[in-house]
Amino acid sequence: MAVDARIRELGNRHRTLDEQIQREVTRPTADSLHVRELKQRKLRIKEEISALEARV
Template identity: 40%
Template sequence: MSIQSHLQELKRRHAALDQELSRELASPAKDSVRVAELKRKKLVLKDEMNRLGGPITFH
């Protein structure tokens, strides 16, 4: 897997986590432990993308 394709996969996973986090935050019975876990996972992906040197743009 090339670095570019790996970065694209990381961005895809980050976006999916972002959507999941948004759904969790919108839930009236949100789980604060789950919210923290999702935020941590997003940060791990962002750090890996930074490490690989890719431009970080999220929508």
């Protein structure tokens, strides 16, 4: 059960990062470095979710 909770938590963080990325890229002075860092964090979370789902 703990793995399912972790997957849900990571899913929430993944959605939050996606929202942050969308807000950042729509700003007139979007910081491309910040967007890249957010996308990298989002990808790491997605990879962790995939690894956990493979174990279940």
